[in-house]
Amino acid sequence: MGAQQVRDGFEELYGAAPEGVWAAPGRVNLIGEHTDYNDGFVMPFALPHTAVAAVSRRTDGVLRLHSADVEGGVVELRVDELAPGSDRSWTAYPSGVVWALREAGHPVTGADIHLASTVPSGAGLSSSAALEVVVALALDDLFSLGLRGWQLARLCQRAENVYVGAPVGIMDQTASACCGTGHALFLDTRDLSQKQIPFDLAAEGMRLLVVDTQVKHSHSEGEYGKRRAGCEKGAALLGVDALRDVPYAELDAALARLGDEEEVRRLVRHIVTENERVERVVALLESGETRAIGPVLVEGHASLRDDFRISCPELDLVVDTALANGALGARMTGGGFGGSAIVLAEEADVDTITKAVTEAFASAGFTTPRVFEAVPSPGAHRLP
Ligand code: ADP
Ligand code: MG
Numbered sequence: 001m002g003a004q005q006v007r008d009g010f011e012e013l014y015g016a017a018p019e020g021v022w023a024a025p026g027r028v029n030l031i032g033e034h035t036d037y038n039d040g041f042v043m044p045f046a047l048p049h050t051a052v053a054a055v056s057r058r059t060d061g062v063l064r065l066h067s068a069d070v071e072g073g074v075v076e077l078r079v080d081e082l083a084p085g086s087d088r089s090w091t092a093y094p095s096g097v098v099w100a101l102r103e104a105g106h107p108v109t110g111a112d113i114h115l116a117s118t119v120p121s122g123a124g125l126s127s128s129a130a131l132e133v134v135v136a137l138a139l140d141d142l143f144s145l146g147l148r149g150w151q152l153a154r155l156c157q158r159a160e161n162v163y164v165g166a167p168v169g170i171m172d173q174t175a176s177a178c179c180g181t182g183h184a185l186f187l188d189t190r191d192l193s194q195k196q197i198p199f200d201l202a203a204e205g206m207r208l209l210v211v212d213t214q215v216k217h218s219h220s221e222g223e224y225g226k227r228r229a230g231c232e233k234g235a236a237l238l239g240v241d242a243l244r245d246v247p248y249a250e251l252d253a254a255l256a257r258l259g260d261e262e263e264v265r266r267l268v269r270h271i272v273t274e275n276e277r278v279e280r281v282v283a284l285l286e287s288g289e290t291r292a293i294g295p296v297l298v299e300g301h302a303s304l305r306d307d308f309r310i311s312c313p314e315l316d317l318v319v320d321t322a323l324a325n326g327a328l329g330a331r332m333t334g335g336g337f338g339g340s341a342i343v344l345a346e347e348a349d350v351d352t353i354t355k356a357v358t359e360a361f362a363s364a365g366f367t368t369p370r371v372f373e374a375v376p377s378p379g380a381h382r383l384p
Contacts, residue, residue: 026119036169058110096163124339215338294329310336
């Protein structure tokens, strides 16, 4: 849905033109999975798919919310009555952002919000962060809060952790707020220091495909929390603040110290090797050896499948089929248990790979996957 449609939708709902319209993208993570709650490295880039919000300020403490993508009318709330854990519907994401801003002392006195998103929901492409960041940026602009991208990301993460109740790391929100066109974002999630790494595949005759398996994951419960708790246990057993602090060169010694904690040992091995893979991908991209990142992506997938154990048959089928049909590299991306995989391929091989993956899914009796090309796109911004 375009900006004009969202603007028109707002006017129809609320009877006046919005003060402005903003967009925030979904993301794919090139490499660095589940490292963000271990103070580690990640490397996302923004998708062309965005959440778009038309917003006006209010001064009477009322918050009105509407999504073009959800059944039902306008939801009306009072900003001073927003409370964590009280809302189980989609409105918890934008309300949580308002709550987090007010908790941090920012004078957000109400708003009318209408939004629509082209980021597929529950596909591991971070529709939730896009929703949070677009609302945060709009309110930052309208109430002249002067917050930086990383500050908005922190507030959005707090909204999702505390208000929505999903124990997610900081990657998705930072990606949506801070990514840049034609670049991947090398982010240190410990201090949020970041570096834009040129990532223009088309110029080098390559493409990056996203294959949405259509298998819905659910972040807020179960397995994600277990992995997170297991990583924290590993850090505690090793006497470090976070698994980020285990140097790659000392991995074997660290694993030996974990004794018969087989489960924890696998989680630790994934996190420590994954951080090293991010650093390797950064070095390869910076030295212009883009094709050489392919095998690193494949290593990352094996680690997520065998050590972290968060892949699923559909994701493995994408990776195996793509590689068997000439892909340079492929891996699952996002939280796991469904969602999407990415495939790095020569331009000339894209059609063959797409067809092969689609046919493999049909043969396996899986739902037809959605395949699209991901071009590194702008981070959150105000629309004209
Ligand atoms: P992901 O972020 O990987 O897409 P999540 O489970 O974290 O998956 O977030 C998906 C949730 O975000 C949806 O269940 C819904 O509550 C909310 N959401 C996403 N897009 C929209 C939208 N366009 N309108 C309303 N809510 C949305
Ligand atoms: Mg999400």
